[in-house]
Amino acid sequence: MNKVLYIIDEKKDTNYQYNICEDTVIYHFSIDSSSKVEINLLTEGVTLYYYYNNINYGDHFLNIRVNHKESNTHSELYNHGVNVENGKLDYYVEGCVPKNSSHCICNQENQIMNMMDGKSTIFPNLLIDNYDVDSNHSAYIGKLSEEKLFYMMSRGLTEEEANHLLLNGFLINSDSIDLSKIKKFIKEIKKI
Amino acid sequence: MLQIKKMSCSTKEDDLSILDNFSLTIKEGETHAIMGPNGTGKSTLAKAIMGHYQYKITSGDILLDGESILHLTTDERAKKGLFLCMQDPTVIDGVSNSEFLRTAKTSITGEKENLYSFIKNIEKAMDDVSLDHNMLHRSLNKGFSGGEKKKNEILQMKMLKPSIIILDELDSGLDVDSLRIVCENIEKYKEENPKASLLIITHYPRILQYLKPEYVHILKDGCIQKTGGMELALEIEKNGYSSMNTISGDESNE
Numbered sequence: 001m002n003k004v005l006y007i008i009d010e011k012k013d014t015n016y017q018y019n020i021c022e023d024t025v026i027y028h029f030s031i032d033s034s035s036k037v038e039i040n041l042l043t044e045g046v047t048l049y050y051y052y053n054n055i056n057y058g059d060h061f062l063n064i065r066v067n068h069k070e071s072n073t074h075s076e077l078y079n080h081g082v083n084v085e086n087g088k089l090d091y092y093v094e095g096c097v098p099k100n101s102s103h104c105i106c107n108q109e110n111q112i113m114n115m116m117d118g119k120s121t122i123f124p125n126l127l128i129d130n131y132d133v134d135s136n137h138s139a140y141i142g143k144l145s146e147e148k149l150f151y152m153m154s155r156g157l158t159e160e161e162a163n164h165l166l167l168n169g170f171l172i173n174s175d176s177i178d179l180s181k182i183k184k185f186i187k188e189i190k191k192i
Numbered sequence: 193m194l195q196i197k198k199m200s201c202s203t204k205e206d207d208l209s210i211l212d213n214f215s216l217t218i219k220e221g222e223t224h225a226i227m228g229p230n231g232t233g234k235s236t237l238a239k240a241i242m243g244h245y246q247y248k249i250t251s252g253d254i255l256l257d258g259e260s261i262l263h264l265t266t267d268e269r270a271k272k273g274l275f276l277c278m279q280d281p282t283v284i285d286g287v288s289n290s291e292f293l294r295t296a297k298t299s300i301t302g303e304k305e306n307l308y309s310f311i312k313n314i315e316k317a318m319d320d321v322s323l324d325h326n327m328l329h330r331s332l333n334k335g336f337s338g339g340e341k342k343k344n345e346i347l348q349m350k351m352l353k354p355s356i357i358i359l360d361e362l363d364s365g366l367d368v369d370s371l372r373i374v375c376e377n378i379e380k381y382k383e384e385n386p387k388a389s390l391l392i393i394t395h396y397p398r399i400l401q402y403l404k405p406e407y408v409h410i411l412k413d414g415c416i417q418k419t420g421g422m423e424l425a426l427e428i429e430k431n432g433y434s435s436m437n438t439i440s441g442d443e444s445n446e
Contacts, residue, residue, distance in 0.1 A: 146245050151282040153266040154242050154275075155296040155348060162267075165295060169286020169331070 006181045009033040023047045027177055029185040030054040030062070037064040041073035048074070053171045054081040055188050056118070059088040068097045068104045077108040080170055083118035084192055090120070095135065096127045106135040113170065114143055115192065167192055194218045194241075194274075194356050194389065199252030200414075201233075201240045210236045212414035213252070218356070223382075223390040225400050227425060228411035229433050234393045235279055237411070238360040242276045243269055256356070271300055275354030277345040279361040284332040289344070290314065292332050293351055300352050317350045320380075322373050338365025346374045350381060357381075358391045363399040375402035397425040410436060 003024040007016070010031040018026070021043040028035070032055065041048060052062060066075045075095060083089045095106040106128070112120040122139040144166055152162035167189055172179070179186065194217070201211040210233040218224050228234050240247045241254060243266040253260050256272055264272070284292070293314065298304045305313075315325055321343040333341050342362055349357060357378075363371055379402065382388055392403060400408070400422060408425045410418040410433070418424065418436060428436070 145282075148282050148284050150242075150245055150266060151278065151284070152292070152296075154270055154278075155292070155352060156267050156270040156299040157296055158267050158299065159265070161295060161299060165287045165292065166284070169284065173286055 006178070008182065008184055009035060010184065020046055020048050025049040025176070026051070027174070027182070028052045029182055031185065031188050032057045032060065034060040035062050035064070037062070039064070039066045039075070041066065041068050041070060041075065043073075044070040045072045046070070046074070048076070050075070050077045051174055051177075052077070052079040052081075053173065053185070054079075054089075055171070055185075055192065056081055056083045056089045057085050057087055061090040061092065063092040065094040065096065066106065068095070068101045068106060071100075071102045072104065073101065074105040075107065076105075077110075078173060079108070079110045080173055081112040081120070082167060082171060082192060083112055083114045083116075083120050085116055086118050088119045091122045091139075092125070093123065093137075094125045094127060095137070097130050097133050097135070099129045102130055102132050104130070104133050104135075106133060108137045110137070110139045111170070112141045113167075114141065163192075164190070193220055193255075193257055194391075195253075195255040195258075196237075196241070197253045197255065199240070199254060200250045201236060201247050202250050204246055204248050209250075210247070210414060211240065214411075214415045215252075216409065216416065218389045218391060220387045220389060221382075222407070223392065223403060223405040225392040225394060225403075225405040225408045225425065226411050226416075227394060227408060227428055232411050233414050234411055235360055238276055238358045238391075238393055241269075241358060242266055242274060267299065270352075270354075273355035275349055275352060275357045277342075277349060277357065277359045277362055279364060281333050281341045281345055283334050283336075285334050287332050288329055289332050290328045293348060296348070297351055314347075314351060317347050320350065321347050321377055322370075323347060339367060339370040342366055343370065343374060346377050350377065353385065355385070355387060356389050356391070358393070359399075360393045361395070362392070363394055363396055371399065372402070375399060378403060397422075397429050400425050412436075 002022040005026045007028045013034045016037045018039045020041050079091055081089055089112055091110050093108050093110055095108055097104045097106055108124055110122045110124055114120055120141045124137040124139045126135050126137055128135055149162050171189055196214060196216045199214045202209045226234055249262055254262055261269055294310055318325055323343050408420055409416045
């Protein structure tokens with residue numbers, strides 16, 4: 001990958017627009033914030049990986065749209081959120097491939113964990129106007145898996161330790177993330 | 193010593209009775225095997241001992257060295273020396289094998305081993321069970337084959353050093369060579385820790401030929417119907433469960 005970007009939002013609503021002309025990875029960490037993100041893939045053959053990791057307490061949203069403006073472009077979106085209290089968390093995730101962009105790959109994976117009784121919704125949309133596109137989406141909203149907690153606790157981890165490891169793995173979901181760049185976010189995970 | 197005294201166990205969700213008046217005593221250093229047809233409660237027994245969230249003990253008791261463990265959480269039971277080698281180990285994405293095992297070992301022993309010594313020990317244990325060192329840095333059980341998952345369970349056993357080991361269908365998903373390797377590791381562990389006890393849950397006598405249990409129990413209708421030695425396992429393999437003459441479980445197992 002040619003370009004790597006780190007973004008950390010904390011308690012502020014943000015708007016981002018990216019015009020991508022070279023292979024790029026964006027790590028977007030969000031603490032109790034809403035974000036509107038528009039990404040244009042402008043160069044043929046360019047690849048984008050977008051990791052959005054979000055800790056939510058109030059009522060917030062992520063609205064992200066990827067426009068495949070050229071052929072052979074490739075997008076992979078991984079949106080993970082933890083809705084800690086009773087807030088409302090909505091993800092609107094759109095991948096758009098127009099008729100004149102061929103042989104594109106447009107994928108998205110979305111997951112939200114509700115720790116309490118928060119209301120979460122995911123709208124995973126693929127707006128595809130072409131027959132030769134490879135495109136997948138997934139969406140999951142739920143609680144931390146009791147089976148995973150049992151497995152970890154059966155090896156001696158307390159519920160708190162098991163929860164922490166699971167959330168850490170869920171919210172820092174790429175081995176390539178430079179942890180020194182997201183210290184503030186790691187601190188926030190510990191508070192959950 | 194693990195004592196299960198007239199334990200009845202049901203599912204929490206729909207109150208379905210699975211184990212009924214089940215009794216079993218496993219003394220220090222003993223190896224017991226439990227066989228039985230599908231759906232008779234073998235895995236439920238293993239999970240109930242570990243305090244699984246889906247089951248409730250409706251009567252009876254489980255004692256570890258004379259003390260009831262029913263009020264203990266699953267991690268507290270593990271810290272007391274219980275270890276369940278799972279039939280289908282859970283995949284945990286995003287948590288590396290090494291991070292998980294180091295946290296578990298710190299929890300069990302109460303001391304954080306220095307990283308160098310931990311890596312040396314775990315790499316030696318991985319060599320013993322024929323697991324590639326790269327698996328240490330992969331997400332726990334993610335993308336592991338059935339055999340690798342079972343070897344990883346035995347790796348955890350070797351690192352956490354439990355005193356009572358429950359093997360829930362360890363032999364399922366293992367080829368003959370892998371089965372030999374994991375059984376050799378368990379035998380070696382028993383030699384090095386002679387007070388450690390084993391409870392083997394299985395459908396097949398092959399694993400028992402390696403681990404040589406002193407007692408073989410047949411579980412049916414929620415309780416032990418018959419107890420014998422290795423010859424009982426061989427008889428079951430030859431004739432099946434339907435030909436078995438049953439006797440009362442309580443006297444034979446307590």
